[in-house]
């Protein structure tokens with residue numbers, strides 16, 4: 562197993578495996594925020610699998626091969642599309658889209674699906690994403706719902722942000738792992754969700770302005786709500 566993966570297993574003895582939830586983050590700080598919100602619930606296992614779809618998919622598949630789960634969640638901080646998901650708010654994916662998987666052509670970007678490589682979209686667990694968003698809103702946490710884009714290169718210019726928004730008009734956020742986690746879950750026949758706490762706008766890169774502590778606090782608050790919904 563990848564050395565990057567730090568896991569915490571609750572004692573699953575006596576539990577219905579179908580109620581266990583695997584949460585996959587990229588980095589340890591995200592995992593710790595989620596553990597803080599979960600408050601020690603044994604139904605949840607939280608791993609930090611690394612950044613990017615390859616590590617996310619590999620880590621998810623390894624965890625699913627080793628245990629039994631009813632649901633998988635890709636979770637962490639992310640970029641929010643201006644006007645849709647402000648910094649400090651939460652985004653719940655309706656679908657996880659591999660947004661830059663495809664080819665550039667003289668006529669513009671062509672997605673993997675358009676190239677005949679199959680779908681580049683995995684729908685979120687039907688009903689559960691809506692229930693999670695409703696519970697977050699009921700708890701007074703600002704939340705947006707819509708496609709969350711998975712990118713290999715974090716957007717750093719207004720031009721790329723505009724191109725992504727034009728290709729995916731309802732997109733609320735971008736991050737770097739959701740589609741990889743969802744594809745791994747799909748291979749195991751398990752429903753997937755993606756939850757992002759917005760640390761920065763999608764647009765011109767200004768890493769110093771990322772509101773990481775606020776996003777991690779929002780992630781911890783959202784994790785507490787997961788206990789009610791799942």
Ligand SMILES: O=C(O)c1cccc(C(=O)CC[C@H]2O[C@@H](n3cnc4c(=O)[nH]cnc43)[C@H](O)[C@@H]2O)c1
Nearest residue numbers: 587590591612613638639640715716735736737738
């Ligand atoms: O430096 C820190 O303290 C720190 C704490 C928590 C997380 C980080 C990360 O750098 C996480 C990397 C992770 O964040 C996602 N992310 C966040 N914003 C964007 C974005 O605008 N575009 C794409 N991805 C974004 C992504 O999933 C990364 O893997 C640092």
